[in-house]
Amino acid sequence: MRQLWRYPGWLLSPLSGSKSFVGNPVIGSPTLNRLGLHAERVRLAHAIARSRRRRLASRLPAELRRQFDENGFIIVPGFLPQAAFSALKDRLLDLDVPARSQQQGDTITTRVAVGPDLLGAVPALADLLGSRLWKGILGYVATFGTRPLYYLQAIGSGLADGPPDPQLELHADTFHPSMKAWLFLSDVEEEDAPLTYVAGSHRLTPARLAWERAKSIDILEQGDRLSQRGSFRVTAAELGQLGLPAPTRFVVPANTLVVIDTCGFHARGKAKRPSVRTEMWAYCRRSPFLPWTGFDPLAVGPLADRRAGWLTAALDWLDRRGWAKQHWLPAGPWRDHTSLPAGAAPKLEETPPAVPAAVDA
Numbered sequence: 007m008r009q010l011w012r013y014p015g016w017l018l019s020p021l022s023g024s025k026s027f028v029g030n031p032v033i034g035s036p037t038l039n040r041l042g043l044h045a046e047r048v049r050l051a052h053a054i055a056r057s058r059r060r061r062l063a064s065r066l067p068a069e070l071r072r073q074f075d076e077n078g079f080i081i082v083p084g085f086l087p088q089a090a091f092s093a094l095k096d097r098l099l100d101l102d103v104p105a106r107s108q109q110q111g112d113t114i115t116t117r118v119a120v121g122p123d124l125l126g127a128v129p130a131l132a133d134l135l136g137s138r139l140w141k142g143i144l145g146y147v148a149t150f151g152t153r154p155l156y157y158l159q160a161i162g163s164g165l166a167d168g169p170p171d172p173q174l175e176l177h178a179d180t181f182h183p184s185m186k187a188w189l190f191l192s193d194v195e196e197e198d199a200p201l202t203y204v205a206g207s208h209r210l211t212p213a214r215l216a217w218e219r220a221k222s223i224d225i226l227e228q229g230d231r232l233s234q235r236g237s238f239r240v241t242a243a244e245l246g247q248l249g250l251p252a253p254t255r256f257v258v259p260a261n262t263l264v265v266i267d268t269c270g271f272h273a274r275g276k277a278k279r280p281s282v283r284t285e286m287w288a289y290c291r292r293s294p295f296l297p298w299t300g301f302d303p304l305a306v307g308p309l310a311d312r313r314a315g316w317l318t319a320a321l322d323w324l325d326r327r328g329w330a331k332q333h334w335l336p337a338g339p340w341r342d343h344t345s346l347p348a349g350a351a352p353k354l355e356e357t358p359p360a361v362p363a364a365v366d367a
Contacts, residue, residue, distance in 0.1 A: 020047055023293045025180045025236025027225050036223050044181070044222035045215055051182035051294035052210040058149040058299045065142030065151070078208030078270040080143055081256070085189060085263040086134070094130045095191045095260065098158060099284060099344045101127075105158075106318065107337035111171035113163050113199075113274075116343040117287070117334065119314035120156035131286075134189075140263075144288060145299075147265045148185035152305040154290035155314045160343045161285075163199040163277035172232060174276055176204065176253065177239045179268035181218065182294035183208065187265040189286040194258050198281040199274050201264060202253035204245060208270035213248050240271050284344050 016032045020043060027034035035043070063071055074080045086094065103124065107116040118124070125132040134140060135156060145151045163171070179186075194200045207214075221229070221238055233239050245252070255275055256264055266272055268291075292302065304313055318334065325332035337343065 021295060023180070023182065023291065023295075026234070027222070027229075027236060028234045034226055036226065039219070039222035042219065045219040048181045048210065048215060048218050054295060054297060055149045055183040057297065059146060061299055062142075062146045062149070062151055066139070066146050070143060071146065074147060074265075074267075077203075077205040077254075079203050079205070079254075079264060079266040080147065081258070082143070082263040083258065084261055086261055088261065090130065091261040094128070094134070097128055098131065098191060098286070099341060101158070101340050103340050105337045105340040105343055106334035107343070108333045108335070109166050109168065110173060112166050112168045113161060113171040113173070113277075114165050114343075116160045116162070116337055116340070118158040118340045119318060120158065121311050121315045122308070125311060134286075143263070143265055144185060144187055144290070147183075147187070147267055148290035148292075149183050149299070150290060150292050150296075150302070151299045152290070152292070152302040153310040154185065154187070154288040155317075156311075157287045157289075157314060158340060159285050159287040160340075161199065161274070161283045162281070162343065162346075163274075163283070164280040165282075165347070171274060173274040175232075175239050176202075176241075176245075176271045176273045177232065177237050178207075178271055179237055180291065181236065182269055184268045184291035185265060185289070186268050187263065187288040189263050190258060190260050191284040191286065192282070193260050194256060194262075194283055195281075196255070196257050196275075197278040198283055199277040200258075201256045201266075202273050202275050203256070203266055204250050204253050204271040206270075207245075207248075207250050208267040211248070217244070217248060245271070280346060282344065282346055 016030055019030060019033055024030065024033060032038065033044070039045075070080050070082070085091075101118070101124070103118055105116050105118050107114055109115075120131070120135075125135075135153075141151075144154055148154065188201065218238070221233070225234055225238075230239060240248075242252075250271070253271070253273070256262075258264070265288075304310070321330060321332045321334075324330035
C-alpha cells in the first residue's frame with residue numbers, strides 16, 4: 007500500500023524507454039514477460055526505429071549507410087583533414103577546464119561536458135559538430151535528427167586498484183536502438199582497451215528476439231546486477247547460438263570516427279598495460295516509441311549545448327539532499343588526465359582477453 011502512488015508510473019513505463027527490471031513490478035514481471043511484454047516492447051521499438059532511419063537515410067553517403075546496415079557501426083578513418091585534426095587535437099588536449107571522473111573497477115573515466123563556453127573557445131570544434139556529414143552519420147545511427155550530448159573523454163585503464171572493469175563484458179546498453187560515437191584523439195593500440203563490437207548484433211533477428219524474451223523471464227533470478235537493470239550481458243557461447251561472429255576490435259589511429267548502435271553487443275577490450283585513451287564522445291538515447299525524428303525542445307538553439315552541464319548540476323543538487331548519488335566527482339583540470347600519470351607502471355599482468363579478437367578495424 008505504501009507503493010500505491012507509484013503504480014500509475016509503473017503501468018505507463020512500458021510505453022517509455024524505461025529498461026530496468028529491478029523495482030518495477032510491470033517491466034520486471036516474469037508473468038507478463040512470459041506472455042511477451044518485453045519481447046513486444048523490443049519488436050515495436052525496432053520497427054519504429056527502422057521507420058525513423060528510412061527518413062534520415064538521405065543525410066549520409068550510401069556506402070556509409072550500407073556499412074551500418076550490415077554491421078551496426080560506421081567507421082571513418084581520417085575523418086578530418088590531417089592538419090585540421092592536429093590543430094584541433096592539440097587545442098582540446100591542452101584545455102585548462104574543470105573535469106569530472108568516475109572509477110569503475112581499475113578504470114578511471116574523465117569527462118568534460120561540451121557547452122557554449124567551450125565551443126566559443128574552440129571554434130573548430132563547433133564547426134566539426136555542426137558539419138553536415140557529422141550530423142548525418144550520428145543522426146542515422148541514433149534514428150533521431152536531434153543534437154546529441156557531447157563530452158571530451160579520457161579513459162584511463164589500469165590506473166586504479168579495483169576489480170575488473172564491468173565494461174569489459176559484452177553487453178547491449180538497452181533494448182532499443184541508440185547511439186554512441188567516438189572521434190579518437192589518440193591512437194588506439196591492441197593493448198590499450200580498444201572498443202569492441204559484435205558486427206550484425208544490432209539486427210533484431212528471430213533468434214535475438216527469442217533470446218531477449220528468454221532473458222526477460224528469469225532475469226531477476228538468473229541475471230547479474232547490470233543485466234537486471236536492463237543492460238543485458240551476453241556470453242561467447244550465446245553469440246554462437248545467435249549466429250553472431252566474434253567481436254571486431256577497433257584498433258585504429260587517431261582521427262578515426264566510430265559510431266555504433268548500442269543495442270548491439272559491445273564492450274571495452276581488456277587493457278594489457280596502463281593506458282589513456284582520449285576522444286570526443288557523443289551520446290543519444292531518446293524514448294524509443296516516438297514516431298518523429300526531431301521535435302526535441304531541449305535540443306535546439308541555445309538550450310542544446312547546455313543540457314550536459316545541466317544534468318551534472320541537477321545530480322549535484324540531488325546528491326546534496328541525499329536523493330540521488332553523484333558518481334562523477336570533481337577531478338581538477340582536464341589536461342591533467344589526457345596522458346599517463348608520472349610513474350605509471352609500463353605493463354599490466356598478461357591475461358587472456360575476455361573476448362576473442364576478430365578483424366582489426
